[in-house]
Amino acid sequence: MEMTSYDDGVPSWVDFSSPDVDASVDFYTSLFGWTADEGAPETGGYRVCRIGDHQVAGIAPQMQPGMPPAWMTYVNMSDADAAAARIKDNGGQLFVEPMDVLDIGRMAVFADPVGAVLGIWQPGTHKGAGLVNEPGALCWNELLTTDVERSKTFYGAVFGWTATTSEGGPGGTYTEFKLADRPVAGMMPKPPMMPAEVPPAWGVYFAVDDCDAAVAQVEKLGGAQFVPPMDIEPGRFAVVSDPLGGVFNVIALRS
Numbered sequence: 001m002e003m004t005s006y007d008d009g010v011p012s013w014v015d016f017s018s019p020d021v022d023a024s025v026d027f028y029t030s031l032f033g034w035t036a037d038e039g040a041p042e043t044g045g046y047r048v049c050r051i052g053d054h055q056v057a058g059i060a061p062q063m064q065p066g067m068p069p070a071w072m073t074y075v076n077m078s079d080a081d082a083a084a085a086r087i088k089d090n091g092g093q094l095f096v097e098p099m100d101v102l103d104i105g106r107m108a109v110f111a112d113p114v115g116a117v118l119g120i121w122q123p124g125t126h127k128g129a130g131l132v133n134e135p136g137a138l139c140w141n142e143l144l145t146t147d148v149e150r151s152k153t154f155y156g157a158v159f160g161w162t163a164t165t166s167e168g169g170p171g172g173t174y175t176e177f178k179l180a181d182r183p184v185a186g187m188m189p190k191p192p193m194m195p196a197e198v199p200p201a202w203g204v205y206f207a208v209d210d211c212d213a214a215v216a217q218v219e220k221l222g223g224a225q226f227v228p229p230m231d232i233e234p235g236r237f238a239v240v241s242d243p244l245g246g247v248f249n250v251i252a253l254r255s
Helices: 021-032 080-089 148-159 211-220
Strands: 011-018 035-037 047-051 054-061 070-076 093-101 105-111 117-123 138-145 162-167 173-179 182-189 201-207 224-232 235-241 247-253
Touching (some): 011 021, 011 138, 021 035, 021 047, 021 211, 070 201, 080 105, 080 148, 117 201, 148 162, 148 173, 148 182, 211 224
Parallel strands (some): 070 117, 201 247
Antiparallel strands (some): 035 047, 105 117, 138 201
C-alpha cells in the first residue's frame, strides 16, 4: 500500500540505531531487497532505505555509543510540541525535546511511564514510509510492557488511542490500540520467558512473502532467531535479530 500522508496518532516511520551503519545496510538490503541512499553530509550519516522509489525505513549511526542497537518507531503528529507537553503531563520522560531536522520534519523522543521508548514525527518534506504492508515494508508496531493498564491510560491521553484487550498471545492477552475503529498498533504483557533485564519496548514488524524463508535468510546473513516461525491470526511470524543484536519481527500476512 502506497502512503503519501499519515493521520495524527498513526505510526509513520521506523529507523535503526546502529553501531556499524555499513554492516547494517549490508544486512537489511540483502534481507529485504532495499536500496540505501547515501545521506547528505548535514544528515550525519543517516541512510534512507527504499523499495523502488518508496522510502521504507532509516538506518542511523548510534548517537550514544555503548547502547544496544535498536529499532525506533515514530508516531505521526501535526504538532510535536503539543504532544511533548501531553507526554510530560501524563508521566512520560522526554529524552529529546522537540527539534527541527532541517526541513525534513520535527521530532521528539520519549519514554512512557513504564520505560518503553518511542518517537514523535511532525512531517515536513518527509511524510513517513511511502510503502507499508508489502513485502520488505513496515506492517505493524507493537509494545511489550510490564503494565498494560498504565500504558493504556498514557497512550490514550497522549495520542487519543482507545484500547481493546482480548485473550490470547504469548503474554496471555493482546491489546489493539485504535483511532476510531482503526487498529494502529498492538500491545501485550512482556512474556514470562523473556529475561527480567529486558526492558519494555516497542517492536517493529516487516512483511515478508515467506516467513520460514526469511528466517533462514536472517541466519544465513549472520543473524539469529529468537522465536521460531509460528502461525498467529494475522499470518506466520517470527522474532529475529540482525548480526549486531537488533531485534525485529517478520510476518507473512494472510491474504
